[in-house]
Amino acid sequence: MRHEVLSEPNRLVIDLENTVFGGSSAQGSSRAIGPVAGWRAGLFLMGRSRIVLDLSRPVLVQRTDFVRQGPHVRLVIQLRAASAEEFSRRVEEDQRRRLASRVPEGRAVPRPAGAKPLVVLDPGHGGIDPGASGPKGEAEKEIVLAVARLVRKQLEADGRVEVQMTREDDRFISLAERVTFARNRSAALFVSLHADSLFGEADVRGASVYTLSDRASDAAAARAAEKENRADVAAGLDAPEDQREGVDDILFDLARRETRLFSQLAARGVAQSIQRAGRLHKTPLRSAGFRVLRAPDMPSILVELGYLSNVDDLQALMQEAGRQKLAQGLAAALLDFVLNNRIAISAKPLE
Numbered sequence: 001m002r003h004e005v006l007s008e009p010n011r012l013v014i015d016l017e018n019t020v021f022g023g024s025s026a027q028g029s030s031r032a033i034g035p036v037a038g039w040r041a042g043l044f045l046m047g048r049s050r051i052v053l054d055l056s057r058p059v060l061v062q063r064t065d066f067v068r069q070g071p072h073v074r075l076v077i078q079l080r081a082a083s084a085e086e087f088s089r090r091v092e093e094d095q096r097r098r099l100a101s102r103v104p105e106g107r108a109v110p111r112p113a114g115a116k117p118l119v120v121l122d123p124g125h126g127g128i129d130p131g132a133s134g135p136k137g138e139a140e141k142e143i144v145l146a147v148a149r150l151v152r153k154q155l156e157a158d159g160r161v162e163v164q165m166t167r168e169d170d171r172f173i174s175l176a177e178r179v180t181f182a183r184n185r186s187a188a189l190f191v192s193l194h195a196d197s198l199f200g201e202a203d204v205r206g207a208s209v210y211t212l213s214d215r216a217s218d219a220a221a222a223r224a225a226e227k228e229n230r231a232d233v234a235a236g237l238d239a240p241e242d243q244r245e246g247v248d249d250i251l252f253d254l255a256r257r258e259t260r261l262f263s264q265l266a267a268r269g270v271a272q273s274i275q276r277a278g279r280l281h282k283t284p285l286r287s288a289g290f291r292v293l294r295a296p297d298m299p300s301i302l303v304e305l306g307y308l309s310n311v312d313d314l315q316a317l318m319q320e321a322g323r324q325k326l327a328q329g330l331a332a333a334l335l336d337f338v339l340n341n342r343i344a345i346s347a348k349p350l351e
C-alpha cells in the first residue's frame with residue numbers, strides 16, 4: 001500500500017497493489033465526514049486499486065492498519081491534523097517522487113506505407129472515475145464504452161480503416177495518456193466519446209460535437225470542458241503534471257491551425273451524420289478547452305452523445321437500438337472524414 005497527498009484541490013490518495021474492491025461495496029460518496037469532503041474508490045491500473053479522499057482541511061496519515069474480519073479485510077487509516085506548511089511540504093515531496101518514477105513519453109511511429117488510416121476511439125472515464133451518472137446510477141463510463149464498441153464493429157465491418165480504443169474495459173486512463181496513445185500510433189483521427197448530465201436542466205438534450213478552442217463557444221461548452229477536464233483530479237492525479245503546452249514556433253503554429261481546421265471538418269461531418277439519426281443538441285457544434293483535444297498534430301473531436309439528465313436521451317443511450325443508431329451515424333461520418341481527407345492530413349501545412 002502507498003499513500004500520498006496532492007494539492008489544488010487537497011486530496012489524499014491511497015493505492016493498493018493486487019487489490020480489487022468487493023462487488024457491492026460503495027464506490028464513493030460526496031457526504032462530508034470530518035476533514036473528508038468526499039471520496040471515490042475503484043480500479044486505477046490493472047491490479048491496482050485506488051481510494052481518493054477529497055480533503056476540506058490539511059491532514060496527513062498517522063498510521064494504517066489492515067484488520068481481518070472473517071472473509072473481509074478492513075483498512076483503517078488514522079488521519080491527523082497538519083499545518084498548511086507541513087501539508088504543502090509533503091505535497092512537494094510526493095510530487096518529486098512521482099516525477100522521478102515517471103515513464104518517458106513515447107514517440108510517434110509513422111504508419112507503415114500502405115497501412116489503413118487509423119481511427120482511435122476514446123471512451124471517456126473508467127475505473128475509479130465513473131464520469132457523469134443518470135438518476136438510477138446509469139454510468140457514463142459504461143455507456144460510452146458500449147457505444148465505442150459498436151462504432152468499432154461498424155468500422156471494422158467496412159474494412160477500410162483500422163480502429164483502436166484507448167480502453168476496452170473498466171480502467172482508468174489519464175487524459176494525457178489517451179492523447180499519447182493516439183499520437184504514438186499516428187492516428188488519422190482521435191474521437192473521444194462522452195455523455196453529459198445537467199440536473200435541473202432536464203429539457204436539455206441531444207448530441208454535441210466539440211473541438212478545441214482557447215475560448216469556449218458558449219458558457220455551457222466551457223462548463224462541459226471544465227467537467228470533463230476534472231477526470232484526472234477525480235482519480236487523484238496531479239493536474240499540472242502533464243500540462244505541457246506546445247513550443248512557440250511558427251511551424252508548430254501552422255500545424256496546429258491546420259489540425260484545428262481538420263478537427264472542425266470532422267466535427268461538422270459527425271454532427272450532420274448524427275442529425276440524420278435524429279438526436280442533436282440545438283447548438284451541436286461547439287468548442288472549448290478540452291485537455292483531451294490538445295494534440296497539435298492530430299485532428300481530434302469530442303462527442304457528447306447526449307444527456308443522462310434527459311429522459312429521452314437516457315432511454316436512447318441505455319437501449320441497444322438507440323446505441324446502434326448513434327454508432328451507425330458516428331461510424332459513417334468517421335469513415336467519410338478519414339477516407340476523404342487522408343491525403344490532406346498527411347500533407348505539410350499549406351498556409
Ligand SMILES: [Zn+2]
Nearest residue numbers: 124131194195
Ligand atoms: Zn465525460
